[in-house]
Amino acid sequence: MSEYAVLGKRLPRVDGPVKAAGTARFTDDLSLPGMLHGKILRSPHAHARILRIDTTLAESHPGVRAVIVGEDFGDYRYGLKPDTRDEYPLARGKVRYLGEEVAAVAAVDEDTALEALELIQVDYEVLQAVTDPEEALREGAPLIHDDKPGNISVHMKTSFGDVDEAFRQADYIREDRFYSQSVLHGFLEPNAALALWEAPNRITIWASKQSPYFLYRNLSNCFNVPLSNVRLIQPYIGGGFGGKNGGYPVDFCAVMLSKKSGRPVRIVLTMEEVLSSHRRRHPMIVWLKTGVKKDGTLLAHDCRIIADGGAGTGVGPSTIANAFYFLNLPYVVPNVRFDGIRAYTNRPISVAQRGNGIQQIRFAADVQLDMIAEDLGRDPVEIREKNGAYTGYKTTSGMHVKSCGLRETITEAIRAAEWETHYRPWREKMHEPLGRIATGVGIACNSFESGARLTGHNCCTAVIKVHEDGTVSLLTGSTDSGQGSETVLAMIVAEVLGTRLEDVFVPQTDSSVTPVDPGSFGSRVSSTAGNAVLIAAKDAKQQLLKVAAELLKADPDTIEFRDRKVFVREAPERSLRFRDLARQTVAWGSGTTVIGQGSWGQSIPPLNFETGEGDAGGAYSFGTQAAWVEVDTRTGKVTVPRMVVAHDLGFALNPLAVEGQHEGSIAGGVGHTIYEHCVEENGQNLTPNLTAYGLPTVYDLPEEMVSLSIETIDPVGAFGAKESGEGTQVSTIPAIVNAIHNAIGVWITDLPVTPEKVLKALRDKKAQARATTEGQP
């Protein structure tokens, strides 16, 4: 891609050195004079009525400056939509999950705050808890929210095409149940906030947020202060993955404690608090019925899901909607029926997590597709090629595919996986004895929204300031929560202005300074904010160009900006340094300041949470993953020595950053498939520490990770780019599960794939085979 001077290059991240050196400052590294330390008291019950909270002893404990309870927040509740506001900064009247926040203390140091927590007396009336979503939906189950009958948090029922007719015409129908477990986000920086309340009504807060403007609005509403008085400053973030989107009790409590004590207050959760009671991915039961023609052509999906929402709704409506949307892609399925329920349970709240609702559904659909291929004696590659979506395709539900390299990703993935050499269908090898280590390969495909469009404010805005020495500041509200967007957005500026990456500085989000932004979710930053930055950079360039034309005595159209130089395209010797142009522009005429500005949003209607009609995002990425597994047939242990990601991301703005995303997706996906699981008893997490929970380490990840980008130059995204952050994790699970089947002939439909489950499945299969042979005459 030599037409670009900066983009498409493998440039290291600008935030890499400070993070590697340990000098990047996270919320926990910040302090203010007179700062107090906050701690939160949590519920020891999964479901209980709060009869009385007595804070007198805690308040009089030496060193304690403020104690707060639910009543301090009045009736304030928060949530994604007006009808889903069911979360409280501190519990009111009832606690709905073990670990729910009940009270908070600010004291001169952490020890004193902890001592004070022990002095708070809470009387509970323990209620029957329900921690299983199917149980929660049964008649007579304990009600978790009085105003939510049936414990239904979200219910989406929709249908496109004629599903019944399609099943009548199908040659083959399969119906299976799948389960995806409760997994944590796995960020390494616990949630944290440092807040300063200044009377009469000014809030400054440093908080670890991937989408800080959610909290900015929350705080304005909660504390009844104008938005102009909410200053949210974003320090470095130690990962988010969906678990740092909105406002959480830690944020509200820090502000309230500061308001009450008149001092700045910092709360940093412990990892134990995060793992035992913070948000996590939706566990989901998926019943999927699929009809196909003999040749494997997909005709219809009929899908029912029950998602375990935990005790609050959070962004749950988007999770359920996503599950529906991505029944429609990456394959052509002309008839789709969907009945998705998100149940309340007495568990910590389920929210978005990298892939938000789509992993679970694509695990089911892409594993079932392999089952169907096996049943029909078809090839897993061929069945995917046959059914794959294509450029120009519009789903029956109204999703527009403007660019699609799915087929190329299949081709590239199987080439890199040396599929032809290693793949033999199970039916051909099923009669050979299994060795101690059985190997197999599997593939699965994905699609993902590039730039989700939620309701409400949606567009991104960028402001570019050109300093008189030729360096540039890019102000954006789009947050880099570790995904590397700061680098990529700066590269866009450098490309347009013909400067270098190191000349562009991207200050972190500050709601008093940076433009309002939806946030880092739904794989929207590079593509959506990228376009805003592109427009802003062009605007700044236009302003510079006017002066350049005068200085170079040339027509603006003939002038090029590249590598810190501004020159006449046909006569490069007529040039000046970018920094000189910047300086002269500032002094030009009566003097000016170069500030470029740009806004951009997907011109699509908001997500339709009721019918699912229309688009889920501005564009769609597509991809294929191939996994190579080894199964120890005596212990059931599965390892993944090799994994290939081939992803149609439109255009690789920074291939090195893309590679990082691909590897991260494999890590997240391998963890979800094999290693991670919140082991719980009555709503209590038995594994609330990083030793017991067991995120995969480098030793557990594929030794070989192949990252391939397919560029389709999408008409929507900046420079043709689409997302590459979440879609790539969507197909990791089914690729591995399909490979396991290819190795040992069993389908694991219940995650995680623990060694014990694999061993049991192998035994069951053997017993079954024996029974069938014995049954024969």
Add this chain to the structure above:
Amino acid sequence: MRLKKFEHFEPRTLSEACQLLKEHAGKAAVIAGGTDLVVRMKYGVTTPEYLINLKKVEGLSSINLVGENLHLGALATLTQVRCSDLVRERYPVLAESALAVSAAQLQNMGTIGGNICLEPRCWYFQQGSSWRQARADCFKNGGAVCYMAKGSTRCYALYCGDTAPALLALGAKVRLVSPCGERTVPIEEFFVDNGMRHTDLQPAELLAEVILPGPGAGQHGTYLKYRKRGALDFPIVGVAAVITKESTAASRLRIAVTGVGSSPLLVVPPADFPAGSGLTHEMINRMAEIARKQVKPVSHMEVSPSYRKELVGVLVRDALEKLAGA
């Protein structure tokens, strides 16, 4: 997570250390590397008022040959143990087991003494105080239930130390020192299958050193560990096997297992095992089956008891195959 207040002592001699333990009986804890103890103190499940730190005790971390026997000071770190030429040449199985502990950082801090005395583990008692408030105390925390084995009358916390099986298989002895004197006992007598008190350490008694008998000619050993992840994790099951040639006609096999009970377990081979002809395929299968039957795991932590048994069979077979091939 903060620590409760405690007083910190740094005795220079073992007898001084024992004396301090005696003086503060019931309220003191011994700290070596601290990688197990401090975690429990942060959780608030062990709350000593006095910490007797062994770091300054003279000579406690030395590794020396005394005649044919190797003496390992209790304070020798796992890194020291696994890098010691004496250990690597004479008892590679011990080096293997020390290398299998957690990860490099923990091996640098953790000591062999601490590893042997490692507190048995379980998901229900090794938790923070607010976590534990959600349920009645278990035996370990002064209550009367064991969540690992509901309805049981004892604590079934699981012993998960990695070096103990190697030491058992090598026929190690431990030298214990107390204000009343000292005693040296075979390490299998040191362990007790009781989650509440998994060693025979008497009040004010300390583990001073481990003594390994000379390996003689033709000793082979190996330690195999099954864990969830490639690093960091405690063993789900660990198996050490050591074959020692006693004469041209006979050799002795010792197998020990960790992760199956509240103490490491010595698996007893039948009298005719192994024959002078060495380990045949058939013998290996038989031994794997014997080992599988001898262990009686109860804990559900991470895996079911039956799966744990299964693993013992697999690891014993693998270990013996490795030795047969060596």
